[in-house]
Amino acid sequence: MTYPTVMHHGAINGVTGSCHQLQMTGSSSILIDCGLFQGEEAHSQSPGISFSLVGIKALVITHVHADHVGRLPYLLAAGFKGPILCSQPSAKLLPLILEDAFKLEVSREPKTIERYLQRVSQQIIALPFDHWFSIEQTETLHLRIRLQRAGHILGSAYVECDLKYLKTGLARRIVFSGDLGAPHTPFLPAPKSPESADVLILESTYGDRFHENRLTRQERLERAIDKALSDHGTLLIPAFSLGRTQELLYEIEDILHRKTLSESVRPAPADNQCLPITWPKVPVILDSPLASRLTKVYRELEDYWNAEAKIRLGNGRKPLHFGQLITVDSHAQHMQTVNYLASTGRPAIVIAGGGMCSSGRIVNYLKAMLTDKRHNVLFTGYQAKGTLGALIQKYGPSGGFVELKGERCMIRAGVSTLGGYSAHADQKDLLNFVSGMSQWPEEIRLVHGEEQARRALATELLSLYRAQNKRVDVLVPSDVKPLLGSKLRSS
Incomplete structure (x- = not known):
């Protein structure tokens, strides 16, 4: 197997269960999110952890919605003891989300909940936005990550992963979008594109549509x-x-x-007038x-x-x-x-x-x-x-x-x-996220979307690249071939 590579443990046949594994070497990897399956996907997918935890150095959380963190109790129960990295706002919100999930999925016994939350708090490392954090630094591999504002909910981030293989000189930047927000969202500035990416793991929830104004x-x-x-x-x-x-x-x-x-400047109604x-x-x-x-x-x-x-x-x-x-x-x-x-x-x-x-x-x-x-x-x-x-x-x-x-x-x-309230970027926003980079990705994997949305976004991405005479492989992962997916190419 050639490294680095990305394996998908969710959000490849629908919009829930986000969980992606960046395999840096045969013995070293990190997880990006560990979310619950919801809706129809919950009936066909187990919330348990079906992949090996050997060599997983850290869990990086893009944001604290259940479809991105809801499997964390199962991950901890399976023996994960590594750091849980997230933004500073997410670090404040995460314990509340996990407490609620734990009560629903595991136990309502107060002492059990307290022990669980204490364990989680010991593993959380809160990271500021726009700062590099080193996860692995050996004689052969350097890995650092940076969280950037994603504009989806408070604390949401996309993750830039910089890998350097010292013996071969290979350097790769892999970006995980998490859930990207749309412009004009209360509280939040709109997300800005990363400077560059070699590989982009891109959400596609609204890849086939445009939001209302x-x-x-x-x-x-x-x-x-x-x-x-x-x-x-x-x-x-x-x-x-x-x-x-x-x-x-x-x-x-x-x-x-x-x-x-406006009510304060209206004339008062007559005494006998009954108003709704x-x-x-x-x-x-x-x-x-x-x-x-x-x-x-x-x-x-x-x-x-x-x-x-x-x-x-x-x-x-x-x-x-x-x-x-x-x-x-x-x-x-x-x-x-x-x-x-x-x-x-x-x-x-x-x-x-x-x-x-x-x-x-x-x-x-x-x-x-x-x-x-x-x-x-x-x-x-x-x-x-x-x-x-x-x-x-x-x-x-x-x-x-x-x-x-x-x-x-x-x-x-x-x-x-009521349209216009989606916290997700629409097709135009997703295309702008890619085209806003100085160096466009040479590979884009579309996740977190229904098949129709992923296919529609793939078509538009290929057209975007062709118009600029650029080359890209667009992959639509599936549970049949989670490592390769379906490849579409612009050349």
Whole structure:
């Protein structure tokens, strides 16, 4: 076998389970991410570790979403004792994500959880962005990595790996994109391309499509909430606890800020005039204990926010801690809130976990309210095949049904999807990430995408290279040939 090479242990037939192994020599390697399989992939893929840990020097984490870190409990259980390298913000967020995963997958016994988290904290090494860190330095091999902002969620990074083989003089730079963000994301600056790469492992989640205008997405969110208020019901927004929840709160706070200012200059209604609930009075309910804890950490990490967000703070605003925000913690409070909103139809905005509706507190809201036409469900993120969210998206507009906790549930609530909120780069952004390099990669491997998205992006990459008279091998890995994949060439 020729080194270096990359082996893929996930995210090669879909968008979840990211786990890639950079094999530097026959006895030395590092892992990039170790994520859970979700949706349909979870039914066919075991979360256990099926590859050897011998010679793995470190785990490098691009960001702390479950599909990139969710298999970490299994990795530790399999005997991994090496360092866990991640950005400084990710080091703050990771223990919360792992605690939640451990409770779901392993044990809820407090002492067991405490021992587990202590072990994790001892293995985490927090790295600043844009600084080189040496992992291996022997007489034959030097390996150093650098984390650069990826713009996906707070703390997200792409990983530059510089390898130098001292005996042969070979030098290679291999870049793992992780999940790349799109421009105009709250809190985060847009990602910048690396200077160069010989090999690029590139995500392709939205490799076959373009996002709706992100600059007008807040207007579309405002219209969706206006519709929910006019229907005299609750707007249910399934959201991932990390990233999407904080973005939505940030956007809703800005709308509330404007609406409150406009309401303050309106003439008061006549005493006998009955008006529907207005924006400045609508409660915004965050029903996810994990999201609440993560949002608190987001507030503590304001040094990593972008300039726009810092200006709001400087003006005395609280983008993640505003007055109308209500957090629901205990299960009893959660069920009380579900029953109250379902029975009264009181207008409210509910942001609840989880993002694809396959688990989390959003399921109880859906079971109680999906059959009531007063309510609305708004999707703002990707729904993987086979998830409850994808089924509601598919059958909701036509008045179909879904199975919820073993019971048929007719979909009478309004169902809509709001584009422009994806935390992933679209096809144009991904192409710009490549073309923005001074030295373009000679090999690109497309991962973390459905087959259609990977194929479409491969076609566009080949066209991009041909237009510049450059040569590239584009590989689309598969579980049949994980080392080679399907090769497409521009020459």
